[in-house]
Amino acid sequence: MSTFPYFPHTEEDVRRMLEKVGVGDLTSLYGDVPAEFLRTQPYDLPSAKSEEEVLSIFEDLGKKNVPLKVFVGQGSYDHYTPSVIPYLTQRSEFLTAYTPYQAEISQGTLRYIFEYQSMICSLTGMDVSNASMYDGPTAAAEAMMMGLACTRKKTRVLLSRTLLPHVTAVVENYARFHGVAIGYVECEDGVSSIQSMKDELAVGDVAAVILPSVNRFGIIEDLEGFADAIHEAKALAVQYCDPSALAVLRSPAEWGMDVAVGDGQPLGIPLSWGGPYVGFMACRKDYVRKLPGRIVGQTTDKEGRRCFVLTLQAREQHIRREKATSNICSNESLMALWVTIYLSVMGPEGMRKVNTLSYGGAHCLKDKLLCTGLFEEAFPGKPFLKEFTLLSKVPSETLQKALLEGGFFAALPLGIKVGDKEMVSFTVTERRTGEEIDSLVEVIKNVKP
Amino acid sequence: MKYYDKLIFELSKESRTAFSLPEDKFGGNLSDIPSDLRRKEGPLLPEVSEVDVVRHYTNLSQMNFGVDTGFYPLGSCTMKYNPKINEQVSSMPAFARLHPLQPECSVKGALEMVDALDGALAEITGMKHFTFLPCAGAHGELTGLMIMRQYHMARHDEGRVKVIVPDSAHGTNPASAAVAGLQVVTVKSKENGLIDVEALRDLLGDDIAGIMMTNPNTLGLFEKDIKEIASLVHGCGGLLYYDGANMNPLLGMVRPGDMGFDIMHLNLHKTFSTPHGGGGPGSGPVGVAEHLVQFLPTTKVSGFHGNFAVMMRAYAYILMLGKENLPLAGQYATLSANYIKESLRDAYKLPIDSICKHEFVFDGLIDDGSAHAPDGVGATTLDVAKRLLDFSFHAPTIYFPLLFHQALMIEPTETESVETMDSFIDVMHRIAQEASEDPMILRSAPHNAPITRPDETTAARNPVLKYQDTI
Numbered sequence: 001m002s003t004f005p006y007f008p009h010t011e012e013d014v015r016r017m018l019e020k021v022g023v024g025d026l027t028s029l030y031g032d033v034p035a036e037f038l039r040t041q042p043y044d045l046p047s048a049k050s051e052e053e054v055l056s057i058f059e060d061l062g063k064k065n066v067p068l069k070v071f072v073g074q075g076s077y078d079h080y081t082p083s084v085i086p087y088l089t090q091r092s093e094f095l096t097a098y099t100p101y102q103a104e105i106s107q108g109t110l111r112y113i114f115e116y117q118s119m120i121c122s123l124t125g126m127d128v129s130n131a132s133m134y135d136g137p138t139a140a141a142e143a144m145m146m147g148l149a150c151t152r153k154k155t156r157v158l159l160s161r162t163l164l165p166h167v168t169a170v171v172e173n174y175a176r177f178h179g180v181a182i183g184y185v186e187c188e189d190g191v192s193s194i195q196s197m198k199d200e201l202a203v204g205d206v207a208a209v210i211l212p213s214v215n216r217f218g219i220i221e222d223l224e225g226f227a228d229a230i231h232e233a234k235a236l237a238v239q240y241c242d243p244s245a246l247a248v249l250r251s252p253a254e255w256g257m258d259v260a261v262g263d264g265q266p267l268g269i270p271l272s273w274g275g276p277y278v279g280f281m282a283c284r285k286d287y288v289r290k291l292p293g294r295i296v297g298q299t300t301d302k303e304g305r306r307c308f309v310l311t312l313q314a315r316e317q318h319i320r321r322e323k324a325t326s327n328i329c330s331n332e333s334l335m336a337l338w339v340t341i342y343l344s345v346m347g348p349e350g351m352r353k354v355n356t357l358s359y360g361g362a363h364c365l366k367d368k369l370l371c372t373g374l375f376e377e378a379f380p381g382k383p384f385l386k387e388f389t390l391l392s393k394v395p396s397e398t399l400q401k402a403l404l405e406g407g408f409f410a411a412l413p414l415g416i417k418v419g420d421k422e423m424v425s426f427t428v429t430e431r432r433t434g435e436e437i438d439s440l441v442e443v444i445k446n447v448k449p
Numbered sequence: 450m451k452y453y454d455k456l457i458f459e460l461s462k463e464s465r466t467a468f469s470l471p472e473d474k475f476g477g478n479l480s481d482i483p484s485d486l487r488r489k490e491g492p493l494l495p496e497v498s499e500v501d502v503v504r505h506y507t508n509l510s511q512m513n514f515g516v517d518t519g520f521y522p523l524g525s526c527t528m529k530y531n532p533k534i535n536e537q538v539s540s541m542p543a544f545a546r547l548h549p550l551q552p553e554c555s556v557k558g559a560l561e562m563v564d565a566l567d568g569a570l571a572e573i574t575g576m577k578h579f580t581f582l583p584c585a586g587a588h589g590e591l592t593g594l595m596i597m598r599q600y601h602m603a604r605h606d607e608g609r610v611k612v613i614v615p616d617s618a619h620g621t622n623p624a625s626a627a628v629a630g631l632q633v634v635t636v637k638s639k640e641n642g643l644i645d646v647e648a649l650r651d652l653l654g655d656d657i658a659g660i661m662m663t664n665p666n667t668l669g670l671f672e673k674d675i676k677e678i679a680s681l682v683h684g685c686g687g688l689l690y691y692d693g694a695n696m697n698p699l700l701g702m703v704r705p706g707d708m709g710f711d712i713m714h715l716n717l718h719k720t721f722s723t724p725h726g727g728g729g730p731g732s733g734p735v736g737v738a739e740h741l742v743q744f745l746p747t748t749k750v751s752g753f754h755g756n757f758a759v760m761m762r763a764y765a766y767i768l769m770l771g772k773e774n775l776p777l778a779g780q781y782a783t784l785s786a787n788y789i790k791e792s793l794r795d796a797y798k799l800p801i802d803s804i805c806k807h808e809f810v811f812d813g814l815i816d817d818g819s820a821h822a823p824d825g826v827g828a829t830t831l832d833v834a835k836r837l838l839d840f841s842f843h844a845p846t847i848y849f850p851l852l853f854h855q856a857l858m859i860e861p862t863e864t865e866s867v868e869t870m871d872s873f874i875d876v877m878h879r880i881a882q883e884a885s886e887d888p889m890i891l892r893s894a895p896h897n898a899p900i901t902r903p904d905e906t907t908a909a910r911n912p913v914l915k916y917q918d919t920i
Contacts, residue, residue: 006532007777009863017785020791021804026783033671037675037676037708042776047842054769062541062542063558075752076550084467092515092517094513096515104838105895106727107513108509111509137751138751140751222485248487254489268813271546272544272545274755295663299861299905299908300907311909312909317623327587328585329839344494344505348494357548359477360478378672404554412550429621
């Protein structure tokens with residue numbers, strides 16, 4: 001018998017265990033499986049490999065990816081990761097634990113979730129946060145379901161056309177299967193139209209409205225009057241936010257919203273080709289019983305010491321089964337720890353600086369791009385933070401090709417044309433230097449329209 | 450493990466910082482944003498130094514128990530060892546720096562990795578292709594049920610709105626069905642813990658979309674009537690969904706596709722060794738048989754390409770084990786569970802006497818010691834679980850499945866040595882002995898953990914859910 005590093009079994013161990021169980025060999029443990037289903041052939045898979053061999057397979061795969069300077073956001077932002085985060089989140093006691101079912105030996109997990117909830121509440125201004133969702137788009141879909149649960153018997157949900165497309169796609173997909181009719185708040189000059197929303201609300205039967213904070217064009221939306229109109233229609237006001245931007249922008253609570261959702265990725269989580277990220281979800285306390293997912297609360301132990309537990313579990317699937325508010329079980333706990341450490345490292349001052357640097361870089365790039373004469377303003381005068389949209393006079397394919405050759409991922413086409421010009425999106429985070437911005441502009445200047 | 454009382458907010462002192470950012474060369478001024486669009490006050494976040502952060506989270510970690518700390522026999526969760534090469538691979542900059550919307554020509558390595566993992570999982574399960582968008586097991590269930598509904602819709606068979614779920618199923622099964630817009634019909638288990646095929650037959654009809662099954666089921670028992678079940682459900686026009694949470698013992702031995710399942714999910718964080726992370730990130734890829742492949746691309750259930758870094762870990766695991774060792778994982782997991790079951794049945798009630806797969810369920814202590822308790826109350830499964838913590842073992846899953854009142858569900862996995870299991874068995878015997886002589890020892894446990902039992906009633910009655918509520 002060959003040994004393998006993850007299996008401690010010696011021949012003698014196996015013999016002794018089989019004897020205790022009372023069977024002759026390992027395959028006899030499958031005596032209850034109908035013979036026709038028992039495999040007799042090995043898998044058609046490669047043979048076992050050494051660590052060095054496996055590493056080199058991944059290194060070779062990695063070489064097939066092209067490293068690019070990222071000047072695109074659209075829901076995934078290239079912010080810096082402080083080095084303490086991977087170091088601390090790799091600690092085995094966090095990494096190899098599961099859901100804190102046994103509170104007495106899970107105080108580490110329970111405490112960081114409590115801190116995470118506190119930070120999400122602080123950024124959004126909401127009263128209660130859950131312990132995390134899969135990602136931003138699924139958190140938005142859960143907010144839709146929450147709206148239905150809170151308003152009873154209503155069947156419609158409104159989405160702003162200015163939400164990021166991948167958010168809209170996921171919410172629409174959940175809606176289709178859950179029997180929810182989706183209506184749209186139309187876009188006017190790059191932002192959600194309040195008149196369009198009021199018209200849709202007047203149709204009736206609206207359970208919730210989902211609006212962006214910073215929208216798909218990068219514009220910071222002015223949502224004055226939106227929440228009041230939504231509440232008049234007895235629907236839930238939901239805002240989809242970039243939590244990094246919330247450190248400086250008006251919070252969902254300040255806009256009068258009931259639920260705040262979004263993706264925690266901009267809080268120092270690597271791009272990682274789209275995951276794992278972490279969805280966040282917070283609400284006003286009136287709605288806590290309908291909030292999906294796990295929630296950690298403070299209490300005391302028998303000696304009166306402060307401690308933390310999973311609480312309000314009567315909402316959850318393992319108790320309520322088909323009557324639960326959601327089916328979520330495993331969420332993105334380790335990524336919640338990631339953003340908790342990020343926000344601890346950054347603090348209020350670091351968050352302000354990240355936003356200031358990104359803001360400055362983005363405005364600098366926008367001015368330089370306009371100077372090339374190859375672009376026009378898409379939404380003149382609209383305020384933005386780190387992401388903006390321009391109209392490209394050069395076909396986006398030509399632009400993309402030149403940028404890739406120059407080592408850049410930038411000017412992502414949004415699939416919207418105005419006359420013969422195409423909308424393209426740019427993002428600048430604090431990781432982008434002045435030199436990188438200049439060389440990006442240089443590459444673009446040399447594009448032949 | 451020692452008790453540590455701080456929250457990061459309590460270490461805060463104005464103007465301390467731990468971040469490191471370049472000098473501002475752009476001169477951007479946030480005050481140029483209209484003031485109505487800005488927040489009035491900065492957010493309440495800690496102001497701490499880097500060493501504060503490192504010590505705080507190190508101290509928190511030391512109140513936590515993980516697989517790397519010790520034996521973690523949590524039933525239905527497959528807490529196997531998480532190989533460290535997985536971590537090295539998943540953080541490689543050549544992958545970590547990829548933006549999810551980058552053009553395909555710049556992410557060929559990532560795409561190739563996903564294709565290779567798809568091929569390997571298809572071979573292991575007998576499915577045709579997988580989608581990797583689901584981020585966890587329950588998310589996979591939801592995705593799978595969406596595929597099931599789409600199949601019926603495409604056939605203009607919209608009346609199939611019910612899904613059959615056994616009473617022993619994971620709680621996520623009925624919850625996922627409800628989210629997918631399906632009604633749940635429960636099928637009972639027989640005395641022997643297996644699905645009652647006769648009862649199932651009565652439920653079948655042209656309103657049935659399909660059945661969700663775990664095989665082996667949550668009692669760790671192989672549903673040996675699967676062939677008949679598959680033929681009955683298919684015969685009535687329904688599909689079979691396989692909840693892959695319990696796939697581990699079947700590695701190398703049995704393929705869900707061969708048993709007649711049409712759709713399934715895998716929990717990469719269970720069977721394929723990726724770390725559980727305190728409750729995620731997981732990955733719940735959904736595989737389908739050939740006739741359903743057309744429905745895979747339309748299941749947009751998460752933002753980008755799924756939990757890619759988790760997928761990389763799973764692929765590293767498959768490459769390390771190879772075709773030779775994958776079957777051993779299944780066999781050793783099964784051997785371990787049966788070994789513990791046979792070693793403890795003299796002290797704990799074994800409701801179903803049968804060979805098990807990767808896990809099994811006791812129904813509490815044979816002697817709960819109620820005769821020796823001053824108040825006549827004996828030790829429960831909860832008390833056994835809490836007492837185990839005193840001996841540096843994680844507790845098994847308790848009070849699930851719901852078929853037994855004192856359920857104690859044990860899953861040892863293939864990565865535990867016989868010595869580890871023997872010391873667990875010794876402790877479980879000692880606990881049973883203590884219970885029969887003085888159940889108060891169990892009822893007041895744990896005695897050596899960082900805290901004693903928390904007051905959960907107060908936590909729920911007067912919720913304190915954030916630091917701001919405490920000041």
